[in-house]
Each structure stands twice: as structure tokens, then as C-alpha cells.
Amino acid sequence: METIQTPGSVLANNPQLMSMLQGRLGNLVGAPSGYLQTLGPDVRRRVKGLKSLQNKYTALEVEFQKEILALEKKYLELYTPLYQKRAEFVSGKAEPTDAEVEDGVSEDEEEDDEKDEDDEDKEIEKVEGIPEFWLTALKTNAQFADIITEKDEEALKHLVDIRMAYFDKPGFRLDFEFSPNDFFTNTILTKTYFYHDEPGYGGDFVYDHAEGTKIDWKEGKDLSITVETKKQRHKGTNKTRVVKKTVPAETFFSFFSPPVAPEEDDEDEEEDEDIDERLEADYGLGEELKDSIIPRAVDWFTGKALQYQDNGDQYDDDFEYDDDEEEDDDDEEDDEDDDDDEQPAKDEKAPECKQQ
Numbered sequence: 001m002e003t004i005q006t007p008g009s010v011l012a013n014n015p016q017l018m019s020m021l022q023g024r025l026g027n028l029v030g031a032p033s034g035y036l037q038t039l040g041p042d043v044r045r046r047v048k049g050l051k052s053l054q055n056k057y058t059a060l061e062v063e064f065q066k067e068i069l070a071l072e073k074k075y076l077e078l079y080t081p082l083y084q085k086r087a088e089f090v091s092g093k094a095e096p097t098d099a100e101v102e103d104g105v106s107e108d109e110e111e112d113d114e115k116d117e118d119d120e121d122k123e124i125e126k127v128e129g130i131p132e133f134w135l136t137a138l139k140t141n142a143q144f145a146d147i148i149t150e151k152d153e154e155a156l157k158h159l160v161d162i163r164m165a166y167f168d169k170p171g172f173r174l175d176f177e178f179s180p181n182d183f184f185t186n187t188i189l190t191k192t193y194f195y196h197d198e199p200g201y202g203g204d205f206v207y208d209h210a211e212g213t214k215i216d217w218k219e220g221k222d223l224s225i226t227v228e229t230k231k232q233r234h235k236g237t238n239k240t241r242v243v244k245k246t247v248p249a250e251t252f253f254s255f256f257s258p259p260v261a262p263e264e265d266d267e268d269e270e271e272d273e274d275i276d277e278r279l280e281a282d283y284g285l286g287e288e289l290k291d292s293i294i295p296r297a298v299d300w301f302t303g304k305a306l307q308y309q310d311n312g313d314q315y316d317d318d319f320e321y322d323d324d325e326e327e328d329d330d331d332e333e334d335d336e337d338d339d340d341d342e343q344p345a346k347d348e349k350a351p352e353c354k355q356q
Contacts, residue, residue: 058203061199061203062198062199062203064203065199065203065204065205069166069170069205072166073166076164076165076166079295083163083294086297086298087160087161089129089130090129090130090133090134090160090161091128091129091160091161092128092129092130093129130301131157132156132157133297133301134156134159134160134161134162134297135148135153135156135157135159136300136301137293137297137298137300137301138156138293138300139153140300140301140303140305140306141288141292141293141300141305143284143285143288144252144285144288144293147250147251147252147254147255147285148252149223149250149251149252151223151251152223152251152252152253154183155178155181155183155184155223155253156252158178158179158180158181158183159176159177159178160177160178160179161175161176161177162174162175162176162177162289162293162294162297163175163177163294164289164290164294169194169195169197170194170195170196170197170205171192171193171194171195172192172193172286172290173190173191173192173193174190174191174192174193174286174289174290175188175189175190176188176189176190176191182218182221183217183218183221183223184215184216184217184218184221185216185218186213186215186216188213189212189213189215189253189256190212190213190256191210191211191212191213191255191256191258191286192210192211192212193207193210193283193286194207194208194209194210194211195207195208196208207279207283209258209260209261210258210282210283210286211258212255212256212257212258213256214256215253215256223249223251223253224248224249224251224253224254224257225246225247225248225249226246226247226248226249227244227245227246228244228245228246228247229242229243229244229245230242230243230244230245231243255282255285258279258282259275259278259279259282260275261275261279262275262276292305
């Protein structure tokens with residue numbers, strides 16, 4: 001049987017040719033097409049006019065982003081009294097009024113209210129505030145659930161409030177308030193995100209760097225390290241000694257020691273990529289706190305926030321699945337046209353597309 005070599009198989013069997021093509025194609029990325037240079041002077045003049053319009057649009061976009069930031073600051077001031085009252089309910093410093101309780105009851109909670117009435121006759125241990133409110137809210141969020149360890153949970157049980165504040169310049173600060181605990185002496189741990197003064201090409205303010213509070217760990221309670229103990233035996237005297245070595249440990253509290261962007265002259269590309277990924281993840285955590293967890297903390301505590309996320313993901317998955325299914329149908333029709341004797345695979349499932 002004659003072997004037919006496709007272009008793909010030729011490249012696969014010739015790594016040098018593949019490398020050469022990749023190098024040449026890589027040089028084309030971001031390069032101008034050259035089409036503009038082939039146009040006449042009248043057309044190039046019109047293109048310059050378009051660039052002028054684009055410059056005006058960009059100037060308006062900058063003003064738009066600045067006004068959005070001003071609105072966010074304005075409404076944060078309006079939200080703050082609600083956040084303060086929330087903190088009082090969580091800590092037990094205040095109790096909600098009957099009107100607030102009635103306003104907070106939804107239809108799906110009627111069954112729970114009936115159970116509460118049944119429990120009225122039972123002796124219930126007095127509990128102050130809402131225990132583990134913020135720990136539960138954070139663990140319900142997938143991004144934070146991934147970085148909270150079992151050891152972290154004991155410390156995060158003392159987290160009584162998370163607040164945010166804006167600066168005059170673009171950026172924001174997150175304040176984590178803790179009650180006295182066995183792990184560190186800090187009352188408030190802070191994480192600050194800084195942006196460049198002017199918006200980037202797309203109009204949004206561009207992230208610059210982040211800074212976190214130095215945690216004053218109590219002796220033997222540092223969750224950011226693990227102490228490894230090894231025994232060493234002296235070859236001459238045959239005596240043994242115990243050597244202790246500290247190594248970094250995975251912990252939520254690394255959030256307050258953000259990664260630092262690599263230097264421009266750093267030639268270690270793999271390390272740079274790793275740091276870039278960590279920077280992006282760290283920035284994502286800050287945005288998630290600012291835009292979702294702090295404003296809707298009770299929904300994360302009860303799990304209601306997940307309902308909206310799941311519905312959105314389900315819709316997206318269904319939409320992608322339908323597209324893939326249509327493509328599979330088209331492929332099967334092509335196969336039937338090419339070879340009547342070859343039957344399409346039955347019960348073939350489309351690849352699942354998951355969006356982050």
C-alpha cells in the first residue's frame with residue numbers, strides 16, 4: 001500500500017524544518033502586514049484621519065474610566081454604613097431589628113423558620129454573633145478555597161471583618177480584621193493594590209504591583225513555614241545530632257506576601273512565566289474580594305452566590321456543546337461523502353469546554 005505523506009506528517013518527521021518554520025512565523029507576529037504601504041496617498045491620508053478619530057476616542061475613554069472610578073468611590077461611601085452594620089451583626093455587637101429580619105426572609109427560608117419555632121422550647125447554647133462568617137464565605141469561593149489549608153482555618157476563624165478603601169490615585173486597599181488569636185499579634189492585616197496613574201490601551205487602569213502587611217507570628221505558630229527535622233550521624237564519632245530546617249509552606253497567608261514582578265533584564269523565561277502567572281492569580285484574588293466577596297458576603301456565606309455562578313457556567317457549557325455537536329455532524333456528513341463504506345462513530349461525545 002502506498003504511503004501518502006501529508007504536510008503535517010512531513011513536518012512531524014522533520015524537526016529541523018518544523019523549527020525553521022516556527023522561527024519564521026514567530027517573527028511575523030505583531031509585524032505590519034505591508035498592505036498599508038501599497039495603498040495610494042489618498043487612501044493613506046484617510047487612514048491618518050481614522051487615527052485622529054481613534055485618538056479622540058481614546059481621550060474620551062480615559063475620562064470614562066476616571067468617572068467610573070469616581071462613581072465607585074462615591075458609592076463605597078454609601079455602602080460603608082451597611083458594611084459597618086454587617087460587621088456589628090457578625091461580631092455580636094448589635095442585633096438586627098424585627099423589621100430587618102422580616103425584610104431578610106425569603107420564600108425558600110420559610111421551612112427553616114418553622115424549624116426555628118420547633119427549637120424554641122429546646123435549650124440552646126448562647127452564641128455571640130455569627131461564628132466563622134468570613135471563613136465560610138471565603139471557603140465557598142472556589143478561588144479562595146484552593147488556597148485555604150486546614151491549618152489556616154483555625155486562624156481564619158478569628159477573621160471578624162474584611163473592608164476595602166480607595167485612594168486618591170488608582171488603587172485600593174483590603175483590610176482583614178482579626179480578633180485576638182494564638183497565631184499572630186496583628187489586629188489588622190492589609191493588602192494594597194497599586195495601578196498605573198493613566199489607563200492602558202484598552203481604557204482600563206493597568207495593575208502595577210501589590211504590597212502586604214508583615215505578619216508578626218507568635219513563636220511556633222508561623223503557618224507560612226514547615227519545620228523539617230532530620231538526624232545526622234558523624235562518621236568519625238558515630239554520634240547523632242538533630243538538624244532542623246524551615247521550608248516554605250502553602251498557606252492562605254501568603255496572600256500578604258505578593259510576588260514581585262521580574263526585572264526587565266531577567267533572562268530566565270520559565271521563571272518569568274511562573275511569576276507572571278502568580279501575579280495574575282494574586283491580582284484576581286484582590287479583584288474577587290473587591291467586586292464580589294465584600295459586597296455580597298452573606299450570599300457567599302449562605303452559598304446563594306454559587307447558584308448564579310453555576311447557572312452562568314451551565315449556560316456557557318450548553319452553548320459551547322451545541323456548537324461542537326454541529327461541527328461533529330458536519331464532519332460525519334463529510335466522512336459519508338468521502339467513503340460510503342465507512343460508517344461514522346456512534347455515540348461520540350463532543351469535547352467538554354469548561355470556562356474559568
